[in-house]
Amino acid sequence: MIEGILIGLKTALTFQNIFMVMIGCFFGTIIGMLPGLGPMTAIALMIPITYGFDPATGLILMAGVYYGAVFGGSTSSILLNAPGVPGTVATSFDGYPMAQQGKAGKALAIAAWSSFAGGTLASIYLLFLAPSLSKVSLSFRSPDYFALMILGLTAIAAFSSKGQFLKAMMMVVLGLMLASVGQDSLSDISRFTFNNMNLSDGISFVLVVMATFAMSEALTIILKRNDPSAVAKQVSLTELGSIKITKEEENVYNEWTIISKYHYRLASMGTTNEAIKYQYEKGWSSEEDRAFTFWIRPQYNKPIGANILILSIANNNNKVQFNTGGLPKFGNSINIGDWVEIRGTKSYNGIGKVIEIIGESIVIDEQFIDDVTTTGSPSFNKEATNNFMVYENSLLPPTQYVSFTYTPNWFIMKINEVYYKWKIGQSFAKDEWYAIVINLNATARQLGLFVYNTVETSGAINPNLTSSLNLIFNQTQTATPQTVIDDQSWKLFGCETDLTNIRIWKKPIEEELQSLILSQYVVKDTHLTLLLDNASPELMLQDVTDAR
Amino acid sequence: MNINTTKIISLLFFIFSAFYLYIAYQIQVFSFDENAPFNARTFPIYLGYAGLFFSGLKIILPEPNTIKVNHKNLEYKKTAILVLIAIIYGVTILKVGYFLTTSLFLASSYYALGERRWKLIFLLSFPFVGAFMYLLHGVLEIYLRDPFLKLIGVMG
Numbered sequence: 116m117i118e119g120i121l122i123g124l125k126t127a128l129t130f131q132n133i134f135m136v137m138i139g140c141f142f143g144t145i146i147g148m149l150p151g152l153g154p155m156t157a158i159a160l161m162i163p164i165t166y167g168f169d170p171a172t173g174l175i176l177m178a179g180v181y182y183g184a185v186f187g188g189s190t191s192s193i194l195l196n197a198p199g200v201p202g203t204v205a206t207s208f209d210g211y212p213m214a215q216q217g218k219a220g221k222a223l224a225i226a227a228w229s230s231f232a233g234g235t236l237a238s239i240y241l242l243f244l245a246p247s248l249s250k251v252s253l254s255f256r257s258p259d260y261f262a263l264m265i266l267g268l269t270a271i272a273a274f275s276s277k278g279q280f281l282k283a284m285m286m287v288v289l290g291l292m293l294a295s296v297g298q299d300s301l302s303d304i305s306r307f308t309f310n311n312m313n314l315s316d317g318i319s320f321v322l323v324v325m326a327t328f329a330m331s332e333a334l335t336i337i338l339k340r341n342d343p344s345a346v347a348k349q350v351s352l353t354e355l356g357s358i359k360i361t362k363e364e365e366n367v368y369n370e371w372t373i374i375s376k377y378h379y380r381l382a383s384m385g386t387t388n389e390a391i392k393y394q395y396e397k398g399w400s401s402e403e404d405r406a407f408t409f410w411i412r413p414q415y416n417k418p419i420g421a422n423i424l425i426l427s428i429a430n431n432n433n434k435v436q437f438n439t440g441g442l443p444k445f446g447n448s449i450n451i452g453d454w455v456e457i458r459g460t461k462s463y464n465g466i467g468k469v470i471e472i473i474g475e476s477i478v479i480d481e482q483f484i485d486d487v488t489t490t491g492s493p494s495f496n497k498e499a500t501n502n503f504m505v506y507e508n509s510l511l512p513p514t515q516y517v518s519f520t521y522t523p524n525w526f527i528m529k530i531n532e533v534y535y536k537w538k539i540g541q542s543f544a545k546d547e548w549y550a551i552v553i554n555l556n557a558t559a560r561q562l563g564l565f566v567y568n569t570v571e572t573s574g575a576i577n578p579n580l581t582s583s584l585n586l587i588f589n590q591t592q593t594a595t596p597q598t599v600i601d602d603q604s605w606k607l608f609g610c611e612t613d614l615t616n617i618r619i620w621k622k623p624i625e626e627e628l629q630s631l632i633l634s635q636y637v638v639k640d641t642h643l644t645l646l647l648d649n650a651s652p653e654l655m656l657q658d659v660t661d662a663r
Numbered sequence: 664m665n666i667n668t669t670k671i672i673s674l675l676f677f678i679f680s681a682f683y684l685y686i687a688y689q690i691q692v693f694s695f696d697e698n699a700p701f702n703a704r705t706f707p708i709y710l711g712y713a714g715l716f717f718s719g720l721k722i723i724l725p726e727p728n729t730i731k732v733n734h735k736n737l738e739y740k741k742t743a744i745l746v747l748i749a750i751i752y753g754v755t756i757l758k759v760g761y762f763l764t765t766s767l768f769l770a771s772s773y774y775a776l777g778e779r780r781w782k783l784i785f786l787l788s789f790p791f792v793g794a795f796m797y798l799l800h801g802v803l804e805i806y807l808r809d810p811f812l813k814l815i816g817v818m819g
Contacts, residue, residue, distance in 0.1 A: 160804075281721045282669070285676055288714045292683055295710065299703040306690050306703060307683075337776065338742045 120242060132175045135168075139179020146180075147187020150325060153200035154184035182234050189226040194219055197329030201320050207328060212625065293318050381503060382414040384609025391607040395619075398506065398516060398599030406620035407553040408633060411503065411521065412613035413543045418523040420447035420455075420497030428460065428486035428493075431471070435463055435483045437495060438476045447497055449477060454500045454522050459493030461485055466498065466525045466536055480534075498522030501610040504617065508603045516599050519553075521612075526564055528553060531597050537564045539588050550584060550633040554623035555594065562594035565629055584630045673721035680718055684711025744775045760809030766792045 126132065139161070146157040157180045165173030188203035193210030206226060213222040241248070268287060275283030296307040297317030308314040384390045399405050421443055429436040437457075442449055449455065453469045455477070462484040471478035477495075499522060506517035520527040526537045543549060552565040566588040607614065616633075687707035696702040752768040770788040778784055799805040800818075812818040 281717055281724070284717045285673070285714070285721065288680070288710055288717060289676070291710050292707075292714065295707050302693065302696060302703045304690065304692060304703040306707060307686060334742055334745070337745055338737050338739070 126171050127175065132172055135172055135176040136179040139176045139181075140183035140186075143180035143183020143185075144187035144190075145183075147184035147200065148190045150191045150195065150197040150329060152184075153188065153321065154181045157181070157184040182230070186227065186230040186234075189230065190223065193222045193226060195329060196332040198321075198324050201324065204324055204328070211332075212627075290323075293323055379607060379614045380414075381501075381607060381609050381614055382611045388609040389606050390609050393605045395605055396602050398601050398603065401596040401598045402557055404557050404622050405555040406622060406624045407519070407555075407618070408551065408620070408624070408629075409504070409519075409617045410548055410550050410615045410633070411501075411543075412548045413499075413501070413521075413523070413545050413611065414613060415499035415501070415523070415545060415611040417447045418499045418542070418545070420449070420499075422494050422496045425457075425459070425488070425493040425495060428463075428488070429476075430483040430486075431473075431478045433483050434470065434478050435467075435481050436473070436476050436478045441475050442472070442477070449497050452500065452502065453497050454520065454525065454527065455479070455495040455497050456522075456524065457493075457495040459488055459490040461487035461489050465538070466522065466527065467495075468527075468534075498524060499611060501612040502608055503610050503612050503614055504605070504607055506599065506603055506605050516603055526551070526566070528562070528564075530555075530594070530599065533595070533597070535562050535592055535594060537588070537590050537592070539566060541587050552624055552629050552633065554591075556623045557596040560594055560596060561591050563589070563591035563623070565589050565626070567630070567633060584633060586626075586629075589626075667726055669726055670722060673718045677715060677718040677722060680711055680714025683714060684708065687711050741775060741777075745772060748772055748775060758810065760811040760813075761807045762792055762796055762809055763811040 142161075143154070143157050146152050146160065147154065158177050161177055161180050165176055168176065185200060185202055188198060188200035189206040189210065192198040192203040192207035193214050196207050196211040198204045198207050210222040210226060213219065271283050271287050272280060294317070296314055298305055298308075298315055305315055379390065381390055423439050423442065425437045426440055427438045429438060449469060449472065451469055451472060454466050455469060456466050457463050457479070463479065463481055467479035467481050469477050470480045500520060501522070502518060502520040504519045505515050507513040507515045515529065516531055518527075518529040520529075521543060523542045524539055526539060528535045548569055550567040550569070552563075552567075554561070554563040554565070556563070565586060567584040568587055569584060607617075684707075687704060687710070690704045690707065692702045692704055748768060748771050752764055756764045766788045769792065770784050773784045773787065796807065796809075799807060809818055
């Protein structure tokens with residue numbers, strides 16, 4: 116056998132044959148890039164050219180064309196989401212999302228390296244295992260093929276993501292329905308051809324793939340061309356990006372993690388008191404992306420305060436001042452730092468932060484625009500305010516560079532002097548855990564909020580279900596990229612909330628990954644120790660509670 | 664208004680499965696095969712029932728993930744026009760031929776999508792399709808039947 120291999124290598128390594136491999140790969144890649152033309156077409160086109168060569172050179176040329184065409188198919192998969200050949204359908208699953216993030220260059224480089232490594236290894240295996248493999252392939256009979264098909268179809272049930280089983284099964288049935296078009300392989304009876312000759316051969320796989328991937332992608336692009344998030348995706352698609360794969364890329368995401376077996380019961384501290392100060396002291400530059408994830412559980416008893424009528428609106432040093440007939444003095448009283456929901460005004464409806472209280476008037480941290488009201492009864496009411504995490508300096512009073520706040524109906528993030536506010540469709544309910552993802556995308560100039568809740572029911576926590584999350588809110592806002600200075604402190608503040616699994620990431624987290632990432636390190640077993648990852652907190656919290 | 668697209672698609676698939684099942688029952692099999700345990704009709708019939716079953720379940724069972732779609736941001740009109748152009752293209756390509764239909768399809772699509780630079784529309788349709796046609800015919804020798812080019816005497 117070794118002698119045979121050596122003779123083969125001697126033939127393959129001549130200058131002419133190596134040149135033929137290069138030519139074959141080059142043209143094969145070009146043909147493979149065209150959606151719909153695959154390795155078989157490429158080889159068919161090359162047959163007339165090989166007539167003049169000796170058999171070994173001709174076969175080597177065709178092998179080059181074949182491998183080139185298979186690799187070329189990945190290019191259209193990655194850049195257009197249009198797999199050129201059936202073999203590159205899977206490439207589009209990862210490659211196209213990478214291209215959407217502006218990493219098309221990297222995806223193409225990875226495809227090239229993987230094709231080269233996979234092809235080379237497969238050739239070496241084939242060299243040694245061909246005799247044994249031929250015996251296996253000859254022993255395959257109809258029952259074996261049938262078993263293989265059943266395995267393939269049942270795998271769909273296993274691989275379909277959680278909660279998507281019915282969708283997956285519907286698509287299996289649709290696929291089989293499409294496959295049943297054409298002549299029956301046993302009896303040659305035409306099925307579902309509607310007397311159309313073009314359908315008698317069935318519907319080709321490449322055609323189905325083009326229709327489901329490329330056509331749907333094209334229509335989605337047109338449909339969502341005015342959608343802010345889709346526009347951002349298209350912006351990044353025009354950039355090929357670097358093809359370099361750096362070592363840092365392997366650990367690109369996680370910037371900072373606080374994971375604990377326990378959750379922080381911030382309600383055990385007085386409101387606005389510093390509970391924890393971390394030694395992680397980093398901001399970010401205006402070119403950098405960030406993502407923030409955490410789990411919160413509201414603990415407020417009085418989520419919404421009484422409705423207070425606004426008698427007039429005044430200008431207080433360019434900030435807006437609401438004059439009222441009387442502020443509540445006890446119960447749900449309004450304090451500096453609270454957030455109030457405003458309605459019935461022309462310019463200030465929404466949520467605003469109280470920065471000053473003068474007698475029966477409150478001053479809101481909003482620029483004064485006008486004093487016009489739109490309804491006869493403009494009013495505001497306090498929303499229980501949870502300012503749970505801030506990044507600030509150590510001066511008195513401190514300057515907050517970043518802050519995260521939520522109220523029963525709103526989520527607010529402040530970056531330097533700019534507030535980003537989201538009105539949550541479904542209110543944050545007491546004693547329910549919510550997982551939050553905030554994506555700051557500097558390239559797309561966007562800030563997106565994703566809110567998930569668990570399928571767990573309160574009081575009956577099933578750890579096995581922790582990873583099942585329902586997206587209940589998702590909205591993206593335009594954000595001007597800003598630099599947040601380094602060397603300040605990340606702190607947790609006392610407020611009416613429970614908090615855990617705080618993580619800061621270097622990159623926005625794609626929606627498909629969010630459930631997985633939010634479920635990571637959710638400590639399910641009490642035997643795991645209290646883990647404080649790469650942060651050293653100065654713990655001032657009075658107590659921590661049960662494992663979530 | 665919240666439209667749960669999954670439910671609508673499931674309903675469409677349910678209707679499609681019913682139609683598929685009806686056609687499956689119409690498949691003519693050989694008379695000697697009529698009572699065979701497995702003939703050309705058996706598998707499609709089971710598939711039709713499976714389609715009805717799964718899509719029916721999807722319609723009935725509650726959907727936990729209802730993501731709000733902002734319909735104001737979606738370009739339904741342009742998409743519908745493009746689908747219509749694509750259907751016309753599909754219907755006419757065999758009768759008219761690749762060159763003219765593809766060129767007109769590209770030109771009308773560019774226009775529908777908002778392109779108004781006529782020079783660009785023309786350059787990226789007729790000459791582009793002509794060059795592609797030459798690549799297929801002249802270089803790669805892939806034959807495409809084209810009645811229009813035959814009529815004007817360009818193709819033999």
